[in-house]
Every structure is written in C-alpha cells, then in structure tokens.
Amino acid sequence: MATRTPEEIRNSIERNRQDLGTAVEQVRVEVAKLADWRSQLRANQQPALIGAAVAGFVIGGGVAALGALVFGRRRGRR
Numbered sequence: 001m002a003t004r005t006p007e008e009i010r011n012s013i014e015r016n017r018q019d020l021g022t023a024v025e026q027v028r029v030e031v032a033k034l035a036d037w038r039s040q041l042r043a044n045q046q047p048a049l050i051g052a053a054v055a056g057f058v059i060g061g062g063v064a065a066l067g068a069l070v071f072g073r074r075r076g077r078r
Helices: 006-035 037-043 045-077
Strands: none
Touching (some): 037 045
C-alpha cells in the first residue's frame, strides 16, 4: 500500500472539490433547462395545442354527457 504525503492528499482533496463544483454546476444547468416549461411549450407548441383541444373536447363532451344523463333521468321521472 503506497502512502501519500500530506501535500498529495491536499492536492487530491482540492481536485475533488473542483470536480464536485463543476458537476454541481452542470446539474444545476440541466435542471434549469428541464424546469423551463415555457421553452418546452414553445418547442412543442403544435402537439400541446392538439392535446389541449382533445382534452377540451373530451372534458366538454364528458360534462355534456353527464348532464344529459343526470338531467335526462330527472326529466324521465316526472
């Protein structure tokens, strides 16, 4: 087992500290990119609009169908 001098240990610690700082900065930049929902929306504007239209159609149709079901039964009972 090779022994290292205190200077070698200090240098190793300093290199590790710098590497860790660089890695943390890279992670911060990547997280900022992923969390930027506005740029994600701009990049995928057409699929987002299509999805919103489909969701609106389904939700609106579901509400209308539920209303017809609930109010249709009430009218049928009277």
